[in-house]
Amino acid sequence: MRVMTVTGPIEGEQLGITLPHEHIIVDLRHSLSGFDAILNDVDIAIDEVRTFHQAGGRSIVEVSNGPMGRDAQALRRISEETGVHIVAATGFHTENYFPRYVYEFSTNRLADLLVDELTNGIDGTDICAGIIAEIGTQRDHITPAEERAFRAAARANRRTGAAIYTHTYLEQLIPDQLEILTDEGVDPGRIIIGHLGDQRNFDRLRSVAAAGVYLGIDHIGATVHQSDQQRAKTVATLVAEGFLSQILLSHDICMKSSLHWHGGTGYDYLLTQFVSLLQSEGLTETEVNTLLVENPRRALAFDV
Secondary structure (H helix, E strand, O other): OEEEEOOEEEEHHHOOOEEEEEOOOEEOOOOOOOHHHEEOOHHHHHHHHHHHHHOOOOEEEEOOOHHHOOOHHHHHHHHHHHOOEEEOEEOOOOHHHOOOHHHHOOHHHHHHHHHHHHHOOOOOOOOOOOEEEEEEOOOOOOOHHHHHHHHHHHHHHHHHOOOEEEEOEOOEOHHHHHHHHHHOOOOHHHEEEOOHHHOOOHHHHHHHHHOOOEEEEOOOOOOOOOOHHHHHHHHHHHHHOOOHHHEEEOOOOOOHHHOHHHOOOOOOHHHHHHHHHHHHOOOOHHHHHHHHHHHHHHHHOEOO
């Protein structure tokens, strides 16, 4: 089992320390406004990703799919110039990002499109996606179009084995997401539920973990909804309860203000700051290695 990157397939052991949920080139102006909502400067991206590499990082999963402004050629250049492996994504975000064809194509045809991007290439290139991400829901209910996008993602997973990384909003609709994906036959061990780093109700988080999925503890470095100290405590409690092998850690950087160039924390914050918080909560070096290396390797590998 290998991992598909923008420079081709690699062995899982080559991944090293991995950020499993980030944005490097992205346009979020369908849901946010202003200068901050778009990352499109490749030279700045190279500087930022190189800083991650200098801190010991080796791989980044770029979860921006086509409708979110993905640029395969830019990602390949960034990877080649920094030495960081980059995994690109295929999928559909929340409905406000859906192109017209999502409403016109059948679910199976949408699945065909995702499979094609996983096996033949994206953005008119031979660069293949290596994950189905980030497929999302908004608040209160899943729209019919979002359900079709989830079912298409599930069918693409069944045909390829690629993992699915979801987008959630403040813990809403997680059971609904899981119901759709498992109804389509997706193995929970190939599902990553995103944005759980903002979760405040540990009982709910425990119930998600009990379903056998990966827990995307991201937004590390962003303290709007949760402090990093509390995130570290949450991770330590999950580890103590036996969920070590299901935890994935990342920042979800998606705005200029999160970059070092604009006074933010950067892609290296998890390594330079958050790991010490985990250690202060009692995690061992081996456990930290499992979180940063072993879990992403297992989650990303499929029959490439």
